[in-house]
Amino acid sequence: MTSSPLSPHNPEWLAKLRLARTSGIGPVSFRKLMRLRENACDIVADWDNLGMKLPKLAAADSVMRELDTLHKNGGTLLLHGDENYPKFLTELPDAPLVLSVLGDVNLLHTRQVAIVGNRNASAAGMSWSKQMASDLARAHVAVTSGLARGIDTAAHEGALAANGVTIAVVAGGVDHIYPPENSKLREAIIAHGCVVSEQAWGMTPTASLFPRRNRIIAGLSIGVAVSEATRHSGSLITAECALEYNREVWAVPGSPADPRSGGPNWLLKNGATLIENAADILCDLPSSPAPYAPKVAQTNLFDAPNEETPIIATVAPDTTSPQSSLSPTQNVFGLLSGVGITFDELVRQSGLDEAGLSGVLIELELDGHAVREADGRWRRA
Numbered sequence: 001m002t003s004s005p006l007s008p009h010n011p012e013w014l015a016k017l018r019l020a021r022t023s024g025i026g027p028v029s030f031r032k033l034m035r036l037r038e039n040a041c042d043i044v045a046d047w048d049n050l051g052m053k054l055p056k057l058a059a060a061d062s063v064m065r066e067l068d069t070l071h072k073n074g075g076t077l078l079l080h081g082d083e084n085y086p087k088f089l090t091e092l093p094d095a096p097l098v099l100s101v102l103g104d105v106n107l108l109h110t111r112q113v114a115i116v117g118n119r120n121a122s123a124a125g126m127s128w129s130k131q132m133a134s135d136l137a138r139a140h141v142a143v144t145s146g147l148a149r150g151i152d153t154a155a156h157e158g159a160l161a162a163n164g165v166t167i168a169v170v171a172g173g174v175d176h177i178y179p180p181e182n183s184k185l186r187e188a189i190i191a192h193g194c195v196v197s198e199q200a201w202g203m204t205p206t207a208s209l210f211p212r213r214n215r216i217i218a219g220l221s222i223g224v225a226v227s228e229a230t231r232h233s234g235s236l237i238t239a240e241c242a243l244e245y246n247r248e249v250w251a252v253p254g255s256p257a258d259p260r261s262g263g264p265n266w267l268l269k270n271g272a273t274l275i276e277n278a279a280d281i282l283c284d285l286p287s288s289p290a291p292y293a294p295k296v297a298q299t300n301l302f303d304a305p306n307e308e309t310p311i312i313a314t315v316a317p318d319t320t321s322p323q324s325s326l327s328p329t330q331n332v333f334g335l336l337s338g339v340g341i342t343f344d345e346l347v348r349q350s351g352l353d354e355a356g357l358s359g360v361l362i363e364l365e366l367d368g369h370a371v372r373e374a375d376g377r378w379r380r381a
Contacts, residue, residue, distance in 0.1 A: 014063065015040035016079055020097035021058040021066070021200060027080075027094045069201050075174060076101045084108075089219045091292045091330060092245055096198035096216060100174045103194025107165055111288065112142040113281060114217050114242075116235040117151025117227035118260050125151060125228040125260065128252065130158035132225065135278030137164020141285070142193070144169065144221050146213060147186065149179050151227045151235075156185055159193075166193040167220065171213040172205030173197055196220075214238040222289045223248025225275060229263030236263050239272070246290040246333070250275040286368030286381070293326065293334025328352060332360045333380075336370060340377030 019025055019033065019040055036050060037043045043050070047057045070077055078085045078099045086108040089095045101108070113136055115129055133143045133155040143159035145152040147168035159166035168189050170176070174197045177183050189195055198216065199209065214234060218224055218241035226249070229235035239249050251272040254261025268274055275281055326334070332350050335341070347357055361378060364370035371381045 012039055012041055013079060014060065015044045017063045017067075017077075017098065018044055018058045018060060020079070021063050022055055023058075024055045027097055030097055066201050070100055070174075073175065074102065075201075076105045078105070086220060088112075088221075088289050089216070091327070092219050093292075093294065094215060095219065098198055100197050100199070100201065101194050102174045103190040103192075105194060107142060107167060107194050108196070108220065110142045110165060111140075111285075112144045112167060112221045113285070114144045114221040114224040114238065115151065115155035115227060116145060116214075116217065116224060116238050117229050118233060118235070119148050119150040119152075120260070121150035121154070121228050122258070122260060126154040129154040129227045130161070132227075132278050133158025133166070134162040134164070136281065137162035137166070139278070139282050140164075141282070142167055144217055146170065146210075146217060147178075147182055147189070147195070149182075151229075153182060153185065156189055160185075160188050163192075168193070168195045169213055169216045169220070170195060170197045170205070171199070171209040173199050173201045173203040175201050176204060178205055210234055211237050215241040218242040218247055219245055219289075221247060222286060223250060223281070225250040225252070225281065226264050226267060226272070227252050228254065228258075228260040230259050231262040231266055233263050236267070239263075239267055245292055248273065248290075250281060252276070284368070284381075288367055290369045290380075291327070291330040291333040291364075293330050328356060328360050329363060332357065333364060333369060336364075336378060336380045338379055340373050340375070340379045342377055346378060 019030055025033070033043055034040065037046065044057065047054065067077060078101065080090070080095055080097050084105050085099065115133055117125060117129060129151045136143055137159040142165040143155050144167040145155040147156065147170055156166045156168060166189055168186065170178070172178060174195050177186055186195060196216070198212070211234065214237045218238050221242070224238050224242040224247060226235050226239055242249050249267060249272040251264035251267040251274065253268060253274060254264060256265065332346065332352070335346060335349050343357070347354060350357060352360065361370060365372065369381050370378055372378055
């Protein structure tokens with residue numbers, strides 16, 4: 001039988017998995033390496049002759065054992081570019097190269113809202129988050145979170161209580177149960193949703209993996225709701241990623257006397273949308289995340305740990321303009337802002353013809369990401 005280009009039995013697929021599982025090779029390094037040769041098979045074959053100091057390549061038998069173990073436990077492994085790889089992640093610049101999934105992989109394509117917050121949450125915060133998740137689930141919106149103690153746990157439990165879908169993105173391997181007390185919750189999530197990780201089977205979560213986990217939560221979701229979080233909580237990393245990816249950020253206001261309200265209150269002062277219940281999200285929730293369009297400059301809340309091997313920087317830089325790699329939809333969405341712009345000006349700046357631009361604007365309008373004003377100008381919704 002001839003193997004599909006997207007099949008684990010295809011040599012190119014396995015070569016990409018070996019690169020992805022090589023220590024120090026992240027999404028950026030992977031793309032740089034792929035510019036050196038026509039395909040991943042050639043890169044693997046010439047690994048020791050690429051003219052730079054590289055980490056030890058992941059062994060073929062190692063990735064095959066990972067695949068075998070995952071499949072024996074009912075799991076699925078997705079490589080970036082596979083047919084079932086989440087479409088909402090595909091266009092992101094740091095999209096994970098690999099995703100391991102336990103549960104229904106098709107649910108990764110559903111409309112999702114993330115609920116995140118403190119591990120050390122108040123009783124009121126837990127109750128609110130659980131109710132919010134239940135209401136979202138009843139509206140057929142999947143609830144995504146990180147399976148941590150506190151707000152994450154309440155979010156998953158709320159969705160399950162409403163017989164809804166919930167997705168847990170974890171920092172370690174999908175087999176690693178953390179925290180231990182969430183073992184039964186994890187089983188319920190696998191039965192009624194899915195557990196997702198970019199790490200290999202057996203990987204124990206470490207502190208540096210949680211910020212990387214948070215970007216996947218943001219990327220899968222239409223937006224991120226921050227319930228309770230201190231000013232320097234990891235939940236604000238998730239919110240920062242959401243902003244970078246053009247996702248919505250919602251926050252629940254709280255008492256200035258409670259440090260757990262510091263994060264949401266700070267987000268609200270800096271442009272997040274205030275919410276008090278699920279209706280505040282559902283009233284204007286688009287059908288899918290907004291298209292990703294790179295920003296000229298970013299203001300980082302935290303310095304994310306560098307998971308790339310520095311020596312990879314010796315590969316020739318990509319001289320292609322970031323805009324040239326964007327789809328027409330991403331390009332046009334990046335041109336829109338809160339201030340209306342004329343159709344003619346969009347034609348000029350986007351480089352599209354009138355028919356092509358009209359099609360993109362209609363698509364954005366139907367998805368809830370663009371609005372045509374009474375004077376014919378277009379702006380972001």
